[in-house]
Structure formats: C-alpha cells, structure tokens
Amino acid sequence: MIRLHSGFDSLDFAIEANITKKAAEHLAWAQGAAREKREPQLATYGGQNFHVAESGATGGYRYRLDTGPFGETWFVKEPNRADPWGVRVSIKSLPLAVYGLERCIVAVFERLEALGATATLQMTSLGRLDYAQDFLLDGFALDASCIVAHSRTGTSADMELATDSTGGITRALRIGKMPGKQVGIYDKRRDVLDKQKEEWWDIWNAGLDKQGLPRIAKDTTKGRLWRFEVRAGKKFLKAKRAGTLADLLNGKGIAALEEVAAKIRYTEPSEGDGNRARWLDTPEWRAVREGLATAAACAGAQSDPLNDPLNTPLSAPSNRLPSVPPTAPFAAALTTAETPAGSTATETPYETHFDSPSLAFADCAEANEAAAADELAAKVRETMRCQAKRQLMQQMVGCSASFAQLEGYNPDEPTEAAEQVAWLLGATSTEGSVRFAEKMIQARERYGFITKR
Numbered sequence: 001m002i003r004l005h006s007g008f009d010s011l012d013f014a015i016e017a018n019i020t021k022k023a024a025e026h027l028a029w030a031q032g033a034a035r036e037k038r039e040p041q042l043a044t045y046g047g048q049n050f051h052v053a054e055s056g057a058t059g060g061y062r063y064r065l066d067t068g069p070f071g072e073t074w075f076v077k078e079p080n081r082a083d084p085w086g087v088r089v090s091i092k093s094l095p096l097a098v099y100g101l102e103r104c105i106v107a108v109f110e111r112l113e114a115l116g117a118t119a120t121l122q123m124t125s126l127g128r129l130d131y132a133q134d135f136l137l138d139g140f141a142l143d144a145s146c147i148v149a150h151s152r153t154g155t156s157a158d159m160e161l162a163t164d165s166t167g168g169i170t171r172a173l174r175i176g177k178m179p180g181k182q183v184g185i186y187d188k189r190r191d192v193l194d195k196q197k198e199e200w201w202d203i204w205n206a207g208l209d210k211q212g213l214p215r216i217a218k219d220t221t222k223g224r225l226w227r228f229e230v231r232a233g234k235k236f237l238k239a240k241r242a243g244t245l246a247d248l249l250n251g252k253g254i255a256a257l258e259e260v261a262a263k264i265r266y267t268e269p270s271e272g273d274g275n276r277a278r279w280l281d282t283p284e285w286r287a288v289r290e291g292l293a294t295a296a297a298c299a300g301a302q303s304d305p306l307n308d309p310l311n312t313p314l315s316a317p318s319n320r321l322p323s324v325p326p327t328a329p330f331a332a333a334l335t336t337a338e339t340p341a342g343s344t345a346t347e348t349p350y351e352t353h354f355d356s357p358s359l360a361f362a363d364c365a366e367a368n369e370a371a372a373a374d375e376l377a378a379k380v381r382e383t384m385r386c387q388a389k390r391q392l393m394q395q396m397v398g399c400s401a402s403f404a405q406l407e408g409y410n411p412d413e414p415t416e417a418a419e420q421v422a423w424l425l426g427a428t429s430t431e432g433s434v435r436f437a438e439k440m441i442q443a444r445e446r447y448g449f450i451t452k453r
Contacts, residue, residue: 001137001284001287002136002208002213003133003134003207004134004135004136004204004207004225005097005132005133005134005204006131006132006134006291006294007096007097007101007131008096008100008101008130008131008132009093009097009130009131009229010090010091010093010128010231011091011104011130011248012090012126012128013088013089013124013125013126013127014085014087014088014089014125015085015086015087015089015117015119015123015124016084016123016124016125017086017112017117017118017119017123018079018080018081018083018084018087019076019079019086019087019116019117020079020115020117021079022116023045023046023115023116024063024076024079027043027063027065028062028063030042030043030050031052031053031054031055031062031063033052034052034053035054038054039054040052040054040066042448043065045114045115046113046114048067048110048111048115049067049068049448049449050067050074051065051066051067051068052064052065053065053066056075056076057075059088060077060083061076061077061088062076062077063075063076063077064076067111068449068450069092069094069384069450070092070095070098070377070381070449071091071092071095071107071111072089072090072092072104072107072108072111073090074087074088074090074111075088075090076115086117087117091105091108093132094199094380098373098377098380099377101248103373105121105249121244121245121246121249122244123244124244124245124246125234125243126234126242126244126245126247126248126253127233127234128178128179128231128232128234129231129237129242129248129253129256130229130230130231131229131231131254132227132228132229133227133228133229134188134204134226134227135226136221136224136225137226137284138224140223140224140226140284142173142185142186142226143170145269146266146267147264147266148264148265148266148267148276148279149176149263150263150277171186171187172184172187173185173186175264176231176260176264178231178233179233179234179235179236180233180235180236181233181236181259181260182233182260182264183230183231183260183264183266184227184229184231185228185229185266186226187225188200188226188227189221189223189224191227193218196387198383198384199380199383199384201218201383202379202380203380204216204225206372206376226284228285230260230261230292231260232253232256232260236256237253237256240252240256240259242255242256249299251296251299254292254295254299257292258289258292258293258296261285261289261292262289265281265285266282266284266285266288267279267281267282267285268280268282381451385447388447388450400418400422401417403424404417404418404420404421407421409421
C-alpha cells in the first residue's frame with residue numbers, strides 16, 4: 001500500500017460580506033457582455049481576474065465567477081445591507097492539492113479584498129468539507145457489504161448507499177448523505193481518465209518523488225489507484241461547532257472528519273460474528289484514519305502561539321487579511337482586517353494576473369515546500385496547456401477533414417487534401433488578420449489562467 005496523496009479536496013463556505021457597488025457595476029457590465037457573446041467574459045478588478053458567467057445561481061446570487069483551475073467558483077449577490085451574507089465560495093480541488101488549505105484561504109481573502117469587501121475568518125459559514133486520500137493498492141476489491149455505519153449515525157435516508165458497478169466489479173461506493181456526513185470510495189484512475197484530469201498524474205508522481213519511490217503511469221495502474229474521501233456537510237459541521245474557517249484552522253474541522261471516519265467504516269467481515277460493530281477496520285481504512293490523525297496532529301502542533309514561528313505579521317503586499325482567534329493554528333500569521341479605502345478597476349498588464357497565488361500565505365510548510373508547490377503548479381499548468389492543445393488539434397483535424405470532403409478532395413489522397421486545406425486556412429487567416437487577432441485575444445482570455453501570454 002502506497003499513499004499517493006492526502007489533503008483537503010473540497011471546501012465550500014459563505015462569507016458575511018458585501019462587495020462594493022462599484023465592483024458590482026463592473027461585474028454587471030461583464031455579465032452583460034457574457035450574455036451577448038454567450039460565453040463567460042474576463043473581468044479584471046482590483047488587480048484580480050474573474051471569468052464572469054452569463055447568469056448567477058439560486059439563493060439570490062446574481063453573479064457567478066470563476067478564477068480558473070487554480071482558484072475558486074464564486075457566487076456573489078448585489079450589495080444589500082439587509083442581507084450581509086453576500087458571497088459564497090467553493091475552492092476547487094486542484095489548488096487545495098497543489099498549494100494546501102491555508103494558502104488557498106488567503107488567496108480567497110485577497111480576491112475578496114479586491115472586490116472591496118472585508119471579513120474575518122469568524123465571519124464565515126462552512127457548507128462542505130472534504131478530505132481525500134489516494135492509495136496505490138494491489139488486490140483491492142471494493143465490497144459494499146464491508147461498510148459498517150454507527151447505529152446512531154441516523155436514519156436510513158441519511159445513510160443511503162450508492163454503488164457504481166461495471167462487469168460485476170464495484171468501481172465506486174458512497175455511503176451517507178449531505179449536508180450530514182458521507183464517505184466515498186472509488187476508482188480514481190478511472191475518474192481521472194473519464195474526466196481527462198491529466199494533471200493528477202503530476203500530483204501523484206510529485207508525492208512519489210518526495211517519498212523516493214518510483215513513478216507511476218496510466219498503463220500500470222489499472223484497478224490499483226483508489227481514492228477514499230471523508231466528507232462533512234454544513235449540518236454536521238455546525239453540530240460539531242466547526243462551522244467557520246476559524247474553527248477549521250483551529251483543528252475542529254479535522255476532528256469532525258475523524259468522527260465521520262469513526263462512524264462510517266470500511267471493515268473486514270468476521271465470520272460467525274453477527275455484531276458488525278465489532279468488525280475490525282481493513283488496512284486501507286486504518287490508513288485513512290491514520291492520515292486524518294496525522295493532519296489533526298499537524299494542526300495541534302501549531303496551536304501554541306508562543307512557540308509558533310509564524311507569530312509575526314505577514315509582510316504581504318496587502319496586510320488587510322482576516323483576523324484569527326489567538327488559539328488558532330497559523331493565528332499570528334493573519335492580522336486583523338482593516339477597511340480598504342476603496343477598490344477601483346485597474347488596467348494592470350494582462351500577463352501579471354495569472355501567476356500563482358501570493359506567497360504571503362499562512363502555512364505550516366517551510367519555504368522549500370512552498371517552492372516545491374510552485375514548481376508543481378508550473379508542471380500542472382503545462383500539462384493542462386498541452387492537453388488543451390491536443391483537444392484543439394483533434395477538433396482541427398476533424399473540421400479540416402470535413403472541409404476537404406465538402407471541397408471535393410479525394411479521401412484516397414489524404415496528404416494532398418490536408419496540404420490544400422492548410423494552405424486555404426493560412427490564406428484565410430492572413431486575409432482576415434484583424435478577425436484572427438480578435439479570436440486570439442478571446443482565446444487568451446479563455447485560457448489565460450493556464451498560460452503565461
């Protein structure tokens with residue numbers, strides 16, 4: 001059994017804050033452009049980039065924003081004093097895997113500040129928290145009958161079981177129901193291939209490099225790469241008094257996830273023992289619980305501010321970061337929030353907007369680990385760029401073949417047909433150079449989060 005990856009995989013939370021009216025006007029303009037062009041439009045505000053969608057979301061959120069694969073999805077309401085909870089954020093799994101929890105949280109508050117809003121970690125409400133662990137396993141066969149849920153877990157509706165089986169082999173299992181507690185076990189290799197998430201091979205191999213172990217490849221991991229996820233929803237987190245980001249950084253979020261893993265277990269059935277509660281955890285589930293315990297210990301190691309090397313304010317480009325209670329891990333690194341003088345739209349050069357999040361982050365990692373995260377992010381970004389190029393090339397080949405057929409070229413002479421279509425494409429692009437340049441600008445805005453220019 002080899003652990004490939006361990007860390008937070010999903011984090012959703014609402015923020016008790018409203019953006020400024022000027023920021024809302026800028027988003028409204030971008031939303032109008034998105035509706036006109038029928039695709040998300042890039043909006044730069046306060047030095048931050050957001051792709052603004054054509055519509056908002058349920059719950060009164062007028063705007064839906066996306067900060068790219070290394071960022072978050074934002075849901076923003078019109079500024080309204082009568083409704084202080086004006087922002088909801090969902091941090092994506094990729095930045096959590098590459099940068100870690102604390103760095104992602106600081107990036108969110110930097111973007112929030114750019115929109116003219118301020119808040120503290122206490123002024124948040126967690127909606128969902130997932131912790132994922134990936135293992136390379138030999139001979140592992142997923143079996144729904146091995147699941148044991150605590151008798152006090154809840155009703156059968158709360159503990160619904162869902163499986164995904166193909167050819168008599170169970171590929172995925174989900175037990176529990178959100179917004180309560182839930183456990184998911186599934187074939188992560190298949191998930192990555194089906195959803196074309198090529199970047200995960202970089203993440204896994206970076207973890208293996210760190211352990212001094214051989215790298216893995218697609219063709220050697222079939223049926224061997226499994227993910228175990230422990231999830232806690234808003235209802236369960238609130239019941240465990242882990243309802244804010246401050247609680248999460250204090251270690252209460254991990255404690256809640258540990259309880260989920262204790263109440264919903266993957267076990268080894270014991271022949272002759274009808275009391276399932278006495279069945280022992282499988283080695284895989286013991287490793288999952290040990291991983292959560294290690295994460296909890298890491299948080300606990302930072303709970304003493306007197307011995308915390310981060311007990312100094314950040315020398316950040318922006319010091320208006322959220323305040324943290326004194327007992328929180330990473331507490332001293334985040335200083336009390338100040339009210340910004342105001343935020344205005346900027347015309348910062350495009351190339352500067354798509355770098356990795358600010359290095360002014362609150363993280364228990366050493367500086368060399370931060371550099372390693374940035375190096376991994378660069379590799380992942382390049383993988384995503386190459387994947388996008390391959391997909392576009394496939395589309396170009398398909399369109400070129402269709403065009404060649406319409407032009408009457410002989411399919412028995414594909415080389416000549418391809419050359420003729422390529423010549424026509426080049427001539428058309430040259431003649432319509434202005435239009436071609438406009439299309440390139442649109443592509444730059446679409447792919448800017450994974451390219452440098």
